[in-house]
Amino acid sequence: MIANLEPPAERDLPPARAARMRATLLSAAKPKTRRWVRLAVAASLTAAVAVAIAGVRPQRLPTTLALGPDQLSSTLEAVVDHCLGQRYDLAERTAVADIPVVTARDVAVAAESRGQAIALFVTDQGFFACTLDQIVRPIIGVRIQAGGGLTGGGWNGGRDWLPGPVQVLMSGAAVPETGPAEMSLVGRVSSRVARLVAEDGTHTVEARLANGMFGLLAGTDEVAYAGQLVAYDAGGAEISREPMFPQATDDRCWTGPDGAILYPDPSYPGPAGRCLPAEPWGH
Template identity: 40%
Template structure:
């Protein structure tokens, strides 16, 4: 199985990056998956860039491998809670590591906004006033593997339009079964993933966050996220998968300051966000 969170092969990496990756994975083999300090998502445009590591955690099977979507800590199943606990444990150990120089985003279970599970793969998103943490957890092998990344908010109170995707994973490189986690503005009353095949999956929305997990593996590379207002009028349509080389759209604040992307003639107003 492949997904957007997979590492590029070593032969595609610069020598220094390859050496660093070897050191990270050796450390991860002792239960310390490396934290990613690059942006999880080039905000409003790029895909998750989590760095994978392995942790020697025994598998526990107590639920069927089905698709599950939980909004907040109160809806967690046993499997989702186990994954969330492991993610927080990884985060806590790295925040206390003097060798780590990336952004510090302390998170607790109370910060959990969305958790989505597809089979043995779980994606978790924590949101708090400092920033956000996205974690990927896989208990489908003899060892549990996982990865996570943290980002201090570049613009916490503003979104690049009605929707901001923060975490995206798929069973295939260009689609398949997907899970998507992120934020929405108050204008969004309905958010739909159009698979590109005529099938759709509706998101769950709560407290400015959204989650989507598909029950079919037919999402295509040209899939789109479509948002609607309270009158069920379409207000935004954007590609689910980021296009390589496509510039990040420009969004400005009330004073005209560019908050996302680069200044240009097609800048649009950013939208306020709150929880």
């Protein structure tokens, strides 16, 4: 690139015309034109960023509940992928013999709402569940998964049986800096359950049921954290009422058809005669 441009010799031009030509050429060769171009580009980029911000700011985290892998939204697919990665990392760090190896086709329930997400995987050997948080960055709109928890285990002979009409396999609550907390619960229901709700005496939120599985999303502006899970049979009769988030250890036990204790664990020390009969899973 030419940094300095000297005008041609005036030769035989009249002095006044030669002076004007020299001034014009020197003025055109100065870098102020390039600075103006750069400013114009910067202004264009600023406008583009402003448009991007305007387009991203209204974006809201989705509220979606899927019962099975074929119902996953694009954001829930990212949640499932993240949970599978968490399962792999867990296996790398510690022995997880009781937690089954799972794939995306094993998704039984996946849900997201107000920045919290949960996924439950179920196999013949056991289950694995993962909760996480969702964040949207302004400007670039990148979704990030951070935090959350993991749980899982084998059925220990209880694959086809439940400790009562409803078995919560994982629950979670996200408390944002502002606004109501978001609660999520996933699990299994017995063949007797036709309807499942969360209620607090004033408000009621319906859970979704399919193939013996359930998923429930609710904010504390919809039902209180201290609410209860209430199950009804096909005739509308109440068959179960339990806290959404139990505060005390449950000392009950449940037995299978042969009298063997299935829940909470086959090694439960209580006498089998005091246990309740386990209920068949309605899958």
